[in-house]
Amino acid sequence: MSDSVLDETFSLLTELIQNKCVNPPGDEMKSIKSIEKFLKKKGVNCKTFESAPNRGNLVAKIEGLEKNHPGLIFGPSHVDVVPVTKLEDWDVDPFAGVIKDGYIWGRGTLDMLFxxxxxxxxxxxxxxxxFEPKGDLVLFIVADEECGGMYGAKWMIDNHFEELGFKNKKMYAVTESGGITIAPGKLIFINGEKGIFLKRLKFKGTPGHGSMPYASNNAILKASKAATLLSDYCDKKIPVNTQYLSDLVKGMDMNFLTRFMITKKKLLPFTLKILKKRKPEMAKLLHALSRMTISPNIVKGGTKTNIIATDAQLVLDIRTLPGQDEKYVISHIKKALGNLAEEVEIVEVEEGGFKSIGSASPANSDFVIMMEKAIQKEIPNAKLVPLVAMGATDGRFLREQNVDTYGYSLCDPDVPMNEYIELIHGINERISIKTIELSLRVYYNLAKEFLT
Ligand SMILES: [Zn+2]
Incomplete structure (x- = not known):
């Protein structure tokens, strides 16, 4: 890439940071206008769509020459960012777009303005x-990913489906995260994401004097028992699926014994037990990738120190594997609770609260090979390794439409993986100049590779 192409990219990124599209409220139209201006200057036609006042989305397209050739979507890529907390801990103004020490600094640089x-x-x-691609090349920029996508990717699919070009055609999309080096020469790409369900369990008791608790009907004791039962169930009895672990360890070229220990369902509890002491972070990941997890994270209850508790609540953070739905969630909560299930009321954490069903695209396909080739042009012999992410992204809306969607970019291999994890939504969020250059090349390579 020439210096001027890179410089233009840096200044566009700086402008996006300075637009400060913090969600809520988002006000993403500012950045959509910046992108529109950038494209127009280069003679590229695009369309913008306003989903609500000041909430904007943008689509541009290069039509494919062959009607039935699969197409490629750059996106859905979001211009909104999360708020800044602990401003006093930042080394720079998070909305100035400062360039120093080989990085561009600012909120949203990593997630996902670069x-x-x-x-x-x-x-x-x-x-x-x-460029005369065989299939459509679509640029799809959206609002509102950080608050659920209802004014962004989801709204576009519901209201302007035909603009996106995937009505009667197979499409592939590349969007946020991925391209991070997990081991020398091995780079993660995100092929799916876990689902999220938040549930509140309510328990009732009978009031009585706290001085004589024997055989009382105490709601707090029920909630506490429920927390233990759920956590045990999740570690020992819940159905385990090792498919996502297999995909991951296969890509990592682990030795036969390690692979066997991780991917054999019967051995997994034992493996986790060993790893818990030696490599706790690894144990956490393998546990989460192999099952629905349930974490009781809020407990509330009782009214007065000398009254037997008549109400108690437990709020659960539940993360499902791709495809596991609400019915699955409820049935396993009840199974875990056993007899206590008769005494619980299970409700949403809040009316219309956030939930998403997990989804995954194939970990192996011709398209995945193309993604790998596009990276190998920059890092010879690099291998892509599939990972299912823990959090929800707009990718799920496209997978619902049968679009294979991947988290894919190319991050500076010299920046350690932990740095990326700490900086996303974190203090001193920044992106290295090298990552910007590599990602620009890799998207360009991928379009060439896949569409010609
Ligand atoms: Zn994001």
Whole structure:
């Protein structure tokens, strides 16, 4: 990439940071206008869509020459960012777009404005070169990912489905996270995400004097028993699925014994037990990738120190594997509770609260091979390793429409994985100049590789 192409990308990224599209309220139209201006200057036509006042989305397209050739979507890539907490701990103004020490600093740089800027620039560059793809190349920039996507990706699919070009065609999408080096020469790509369900369990008791608790009907004791039962069930009895672990360890080229220990369902509890002491972070990941997890994270109850508790509540953070739905969640909560299930009322944490069903795209396909090839042009012999992410992204809305969607970029292999994890939504969020350059190249390579 020439210096001017890179410089333009840096200044677009800086402008996106300075637009300060903190969600809520988002006000993403500012950044959508910046991108529109950038594209227009390069002769690229695009359409913008206002989902609510000041909430914007953008689509640009290069039509494919062959009607039935699968297409590629850059996106859905979001321009909104999360708020800044602990401003006093930042080394720079998070909304100034400071460039120093080989990084561009600011809220949203990593999640995911650097991807927005590089995808926009890769698209513009291909357009300028009169790229004639076999299938459609679509640039899809959205609002509102950080608060659920109802004014962004979801709204676009519900209201402007035809603009996105995946009505009668197989499409593939590349969007946020991925491209991080997990071991020398091994890079993660995100092929799916776990689902999220938040539930409140309510228990009732009978009032009585706290001085004589024997054989009392105490709601807090029920909630406490429920917490233990749920946690035990999740570790020991819940159905285990080792498919996502297998995909991961296969890609990592682990030795036969380690692979066997991790992917054999019967051995997994034993493996987790050993890892818990030696590599606790690894144990956490393997546990979470192999099952629905339940974590009781809030407990409330009781009114007065000398009254037997008549009410208690337990709030659960539940993360499901792809495909596991609400019915699955409820049935396993009840199973875990056993007899106590008769005494519980299970409700939403809040009316209309956030929930999502997990989804996954194939870990192996011709498209995945193309993604790997596009990376190998920059890092020869690099291998892609599939990972199912723990959090929800807009990717799920596209997977619902049969679009294979992947978290895919190319991050500076010299930056350790932990740094990325700490910086997302964190203090001193920043992106290295090298990552911007590599990602720009890799999106460009992928379009060339896949569409010609
Ligand atoms: Zn994001």
């Amino acid at each position: 991807i927005v800027a590089t995808q926009v620039q890769a698209f513009a560059k291909l357009h300028k070169e009169n």
